Amino acid sequence: MAGHTLHKQRIVIIGGSTGIGFATAQGAIAEGAQVVIAGRSRSKLEQAKAVLGDGHVETYTVDNQDEGQLQSLFEQIGSFDHLFTPGASYVRGPITASLEVAHSCFNAKFWPQYHAVKHAIPRLDRHGSIVLMSGAFGQRPLADGASYAACNGAIESLGKALAVELAPIRVNVISPGTIRTAFNWEETPQSVRDASYDAYAQMNLLGRVGHAEEVAHTVLYLMSNGYTTGSTLFPDGGYILR
Numbered sequence: 001m002a003g004h005t006l007h008k009q010r011i012v013i014i015g016g017s018t019g020i021g022f023a024t025a026q027g028a029i030a031e032g033a034q035v036v037i038a039g040r041s042r043s044k045l046e047q048a049k050a051v052l053g054d055g056h057v058e059t060y061t062v063d064n065q066d067e068g069q070l071q072s073l074f075e076q077i078g079s080f081d082h083l084f085t086p087g088a089s090y091v092r093g094p095i096t097a098s099l100e101v102a103h104s105c106f107n108a109k110f111w112p113q114y115h116a117v118k119h120a121i122p123r124l125d126r127h128g129s130i131v132l133m134s135g136a137f138g139q140r141p142l143a144d145g146a147s148y149a150a151c152n153g154a155i156e157s158l159g160k161a162l163a164v165e166l167a168p169i170r171v172n173v174i175s176p177g178t179i180r181t182a183f184n185w186e187e188t189p190q191s192v193r194d195a196s197y198d199a200y201a202q203m204n205l206l207g208r209v210g211h212a213e214e215v216a217h218t219v220l221y222l223m224s225n226g227y228t229t230g231s232t233l234f235p236d237g238g239y240i241l242r
Contacts, residue, residue: 004224004225004226005031005032005224006028006031006032006033006082006220006223006224007031007032007033008032008033008034009028009033009034009081009082009128009223010033010034010035010036010079010080010081010082011024011025011028011033011034011035011036011080011081011082011083011084011223012035012036012038012077012080012082012083012084012120013025013035013036013037013038013083013084013085013086014038014039014062014064014070014073014083014084014085014086014087014112014116015038015039015064015085015086015087015088016035016036016037016038016039016048016084016086016087017037017039017041017044017045017047017048017059018039018044018048018181019086019179019181019212020086020133020176020179020181020212020215020216020219021037021039021084021086021087022037022048022212023211023212023213023215023216024084024086024215024216024219024220025037025048025052025057026051026052026213026216027213027216027217027219027220028220028223029052029053029056029057031220031224033056034056034057034058035052035056035057035058036057036058036059036060036077036080037049037052037057037058037059037060038059038060038061038062038064038073038087039061039062039087040061040062040063040064041061042061045059045060045061046059058077060073060076060077064085064087064112064115064116065107065108065111065112067111067115067119070112070115070116070119071115071119073119074119074120074122074123077123078123079123079124079125080120080123080124080125080128081124081125081127081128081129082124082128082129082130082131082223083116083117083120083124083128083129083130083131084130084131084133084219084223085112085113085116085117085130085131085132085133086133087112088105088108088109088112088133089108090104090105090107090108090109090148090151091104091105092105092137092144092145092148093144093145093147093148094143094144094145094146095146095147097147101147102146102147103147104147105147105148105151105152106147106151106154109133109151109152109155110151110154110155110158113132113133113155113158114158117130117132117162117171121166121169124169125169126168126169127168127169127226128169128170129169129170129171129172129222129223129229130162130166130169130170130171130172131171131172131173131174131219131222131223132155132158132159132171132172132173132174133155133173133174133175133176134151134152134153134155134156134159134173134174134175134232135148135152135175135176135177136152136175136176136177136234136236136239136240137149137152138150138151138152138153138155138156138175139152139153139175139234139240140239140240140242152175155173156173156175156232158173159171159172159173159230159231159232160230163229163230164230167229170222170226170228170229171229171230172222172228172229172230172231172232172233173231173232173233174215174218174219174222174232174233174234174235175232175233175234175235175236176210176215176218176234176235176236177200177204177209177210177234177235177236177237177239178196178197178200178209178210178239179209179210179211179212179214179215180197180209180210180211180212181212197209200239203239203242204236204237204238204239204242205237205238205239205241205242206237206238207237208237209237210235210236210237214235215235217235218233218235221233
């Protein structure tokens with residue numbers, strides 16, 4: 001990959017139809033990249049494609065919790081330069097929560113990223129990159145998310161291990177704080193969303209909730225900087241320092 005540009009690069013985003021993934025797709029296209037977005041909802045993919053433009057984006061339907069579907073996805077996609085894996089849905093709970101809650105983050109966030117990388121490697125350019133996504137809660141957990149914190153920590157360790165194993169392919173992790181998106185909020189009253197945002201704003205140094213575009217900027221940096229690997233970056237407003 002020449003220079004610090006994504007021009008004419010091909011980027012795969014699993015979970016690219018909304019939120020951070022969609023903002024990353026927008027930013028990559030603005031830099032001249034071709035983008036592949038994949039997700040569960042065909043209607044959301046089509047809505048995203050209509051905004052991003054037919055000439056810049058391909059869409060694929062995939063359940064990223066199904067390893068077989070991930071394998072088939074990468075067989076269809078063919079060769080590409082960068083992978084970003086933000087798609088996840090999970091439930092947070094204390095150590096006394098049900099096994100379903102305890103397992104949800106690993107089942108929906110850790111293993112989907114692990115399996116995506118596994119099946120992406122044969123088609124990923126050796127000078128390309130992978131960006132995984134954890135969460136700042138893993139570095140500064142609260143009292144209601146033992147398995148969620150552990151899952152995020154596992155993803156950050158996975159990023160380091162893969163950076164060693166897959167070099168010269170670069171592997172990094174983003175660990176955002178609370179971001180103002182529709183993620184996991186579809187059926188939640190606005191008052192509950194606002195209360196969560198207000199609480200987070202009081203827990204970080206900048207005193208506000210982040211925006212998807214700010215996290216996307218971090219992802220694009222990790223894709224385009226050819227000398228950064230094995231790192232975890234925290235677009236969290238200073239949450240882990242407060």
